Amino acid sequence: MTDQLNVNMSNEDIKKKSTKKRSQYLEVWRRLKQNKSAMVGLLIIIILILSAILAPFIAPYGIDDQDLLNTLQTPSKDHWMGTDNFGRDIFSRIVYGSIISLQVGFISVGIAMIVGGSLGAIAGYYGGKLDNLIMRMMDILLAIPSILLAISIVAALGHGLKNVMIAVGISSIPSYARIVRASVLTLKDQEFVEAARAVGTNNTRIILKHIIPNSMAPIIVQATLGVAGAILSAAGLSFIGLGIQLPTPEWGAMLSSGRQFIRDYPHMTAFPGLAIMITIFGLNLLGDGLRDALDPRLKN
Amino acid sequence: MSQKLIEVKNLKKYFNTQKGLLHAVDNVNFYIHKGETLGLVGESGCGKSTTGRVLLRLIEATSGEVFFEGKDILKLNSSEIRELRKEMQIVFQDPFASLNPRLSVSEIIAEPLIVNKIYKNKADMNKKVQSLMNTVGLAQRLINTYPHELDGGRRQRIGIARALALNPKFIVQDEPVSALDVSIQAQILNLMADLQQEFDLTYLFISHDLSVVKHVSSRIAVMYLGQIIELSDYKSIFTDPLHPYTQALLSAIPIPSLDIKREKIILQGDVPSPINPPDGCRFYGRCMHRKDTCLTKTPELKELHPERFVACHFVHNLGLVK
Structure with a gap:
């Protein structure tokens, strides 16, 4: 008798639980949690962000502490990742470098995604002359090699971290604009968009709520790969002296300064390279998981 | 007449x-x-x-x-x-294409209420969504499901509920x-x-x-x-x-x-x-x-x-x- 009562109770509970409206964000988080590789990716990103924030406490040496007696040392107990040609501790520089590299990666991709994405959405949704105007402008940007474009923007704005982010961001706007436009074009004639219009939804809400969520997959893939590209572009700018100025540590800049020693002291390039790789790896895992978690059709 | x-x-x-x-x-x-x-x-x-x-x-x-x-x-x-x-509202032919696959049943039915700012408070709106689901014969337990999980008839009921939402x-x-x-x-x-x-x-x-x-x-x-x-x-x-x-x-x-x-x-x-x-x-x-x-x-x-x-x-x- 009591057993039966318990069963009834739990059924009631289940019913109550399932008829309550669930929040969308919680739902996405719940689905993301089930994806182990996405969680690994998230963990990597969190560790990187924490190490960037806590850099002064983690790094055993300062960014510019030169130990000229111990230059070009291979990894040891004192210097976990060895030292560079000025005797600076590579591990400390990588930890400090994460502040700048992560900023460059995320913010420039953010700029490109927001500006490029909205331009693409507007072009695709409204079509006609506006579409032509925006996409021809994107074509002009695409016609210039992106590194050359970034160089000219930095040259015009002057160097510095902020301008590097703007330059790298602008140079990757066209690819986002194209991706978003393409998916908006296929989605805007769908019946559910027409249905949204029929109930009085305005254009902004249609784009943000009905079209963009359905075109998330290619955008997320492009963005996660874009972070890597942005870090490397910033490195390229640093290499030709237009980006972050020495001795500020930045992964890309460390990579290029280690290049001339690569034959005898590969650890100088290997560790910053590894740092970039791990960042990208974490972002890709997280991005893939996010893409799946945002798609209710893949729910398990 | x-x-x-x-x-x-x-x-x-x-x-x-x-x-x-x-x-x-x-x-x-x-x-x-x-x-x-x-x-x-x-x-x-x-x-x-x-x-x-x-x-x-x-x-x-x-x-x-x-x-x-x-x-x-x-x-x-x-x-x-x-x-x-x-x-004036419309019910569409294809109940697969006319529902946004990213939105849950309750979100689809609530959309007309949200965009026309019918309800100031969320609880009232959820109540209205539930009563609409009752009206068209959708079980309350389907409130968090997504269109792809439902059959054609139920999907079309969602479409009808959405059309009815604004009276x-x-x-x-x-x-x-x-x-x-x-x-x-x-x-x-x-x-x-x-x-x-x-x-x-x-x-x-x-x-x-x-x-x-x-x-x-x-x-x-x-x-x-x-x-x-x-x-x-x-x-x-x-x-x-x-x-x-x-x-x-x-x-x-x-x-x-x-x-x-x-x-x-x-x-x-x-x-x-x-x-x-x-x-x-x-x-x-x-x-x-x-x-x-x-x-x-x-x-x-x-x-x-x-x-x-x-x-x-x-x-x-x-x-x-x-």
């Missing part, structure tokens, strides 16, 4: 195509009484759906007038249209059951009939399925190539069709009996292209009663008896009218 809720006058919708002007809807006139269902039948591509969408201004008309409660809605500006959307007076049913299998069709049709009773709704029921239209409509309009060629109450259309096209159309309905022999009218030729159609009667090329006049003069939709309209020059002479 009762009051006219919708009146359509000389409605035209032309599309510019590369080959020329496509006459999707060409000089269409009709009205719908309050509380009735007007069935709109015709072959695919004859302009039925376009007519429905022009009525809701989902597509802009080329010319003509559409009166809703005496107001010409084709002259409204965009903010007035948003108000109009609360009065409209008029709903365009754009082939709402043609994507469903027969047993589900009956459920949905009955549901819509019940809702019509309960909320005093007026329907424009677009379909190519004559048996479905016969079941739900009070009056039926037959469309051919962008024009209405016959319009009358649902009984007379089936017992006593006047236009040669309607006669041919009805003779094509299969009868599930071996004994009944019926004269079948087999039409020759094809539906002509709606791009730059010639003057004269659109049905000329396929009509068995055609005369030279038909080639030059376009027949108008004339009222022969009260509530019986037909567009044919020779409907009297040919003994088509008994």
Whole structure:
């Protein structure tokens, strides 16, 4: 008798639980949690962000502490990742470098995604002359090699971290604009968009709520790969002296300064390279998981 | 008769195509009484759906007038249209394509309430969503499910709930059951009939399925190539069709009996292209009663008896009218 009562109770509970409206964000988080590789990716990103924030406490040496007696040392107990040609501790520089590299990666991709994405959405949704105007402008940007474009923007704005982010961001706007436009074009004639219009939804809400969520997959893939590209572009700018100025540590800049020693002291390039790789790896895992978690059709 | 809720006058919708002007809807006139269902039948591509969408201004008309409660809605500006959307709604043909796959059932039904700012507080809105789900016969446990998890009938119920959310007076049913299998069709049709009773709704029921239209409509309009060629109450259309096209159309309905022999009218030729159609009667090329006049003069939709309209020059002479 009591057993039966318990069963009834739990059924009631289940019913109550399932008829309550669930929040969308919680739902996405719940689905993301089930994806182990996405969680690994998230963990990597969190560790990187924490190490960037806590850099002064983690790094055993300062960014510019030169130990000229111990230059070009291979990894040891004192210097976990060895030292560079000025005797600076590579591990400390990588930890400090994460502040700048992560900023460059995320913010420039953010700029490109927001500006490029909205331009693409507007072009695709409204079509006609506006579409032509925006996409021809994107074509002009695409016609210039992106590194050359970034160089000219930095040259015009002057160097510095902020301008590097703007330059790298602008140079990757066209690819986002194209991706978003393409998916908006296929989605805007769908019946559910027409249905949204029929109930009085305005254009902004249609784009943000009905079209963009359905075109998330290619955008997320492009963005996660874009972070890597942005870090490397910033490195390229640093290499030709237009980006972050020495001795500020930045992964890309460390990579290029280690290049001339690569034959005898590969650890100088290997560790910053590894740092970039791990960042990208974490972002890709997280991005893939996010893409799946945002798609209710893949729910398990 | 009762009051006219919708009146359509000389409605035209032309599309510019590369080959020329496509006459999707060409000089269409009709009205719908309050509380009735007007069935709109015709072959695919004859302009039925376009007519429905022009009525809701989902597509802009080329010319003509559409009166809703005496107001010409084709002259409204965009903010007035948003108000109009609360009065006129649409249920779409394909319940798979007409629901956003990223939104849950409750979000889809709540969308009209959110965008029109009906409720200030969320709890009230959730209550309304639940009551709408009850109204259309969706179980409460489906509130967090997504469209892809449900079958066609349930999806179409979501579409109906969304259309009902703003308490409209008029709903365009754009082939709402043609994507469903027969047993589900009956459920949905009955549901819509019940809702019509309960909320005093007026329907424009677009379909190519004559048996479905016969079941739900009070009056039926037959469309051919962008024009209405016959319009009358649902009984007379089936017992006593006047236009040669309607006669041919009805003779094509299969009868599930071996004994009944019926004269079948087999039409020759094809539906002509709606791009730059010639003057004269659109049905000329396929009509068995055609005369030279038909080639030059376009027949108008004339009222022969009260509530019986037909567009044919020779409907009297040919003994088509008994």
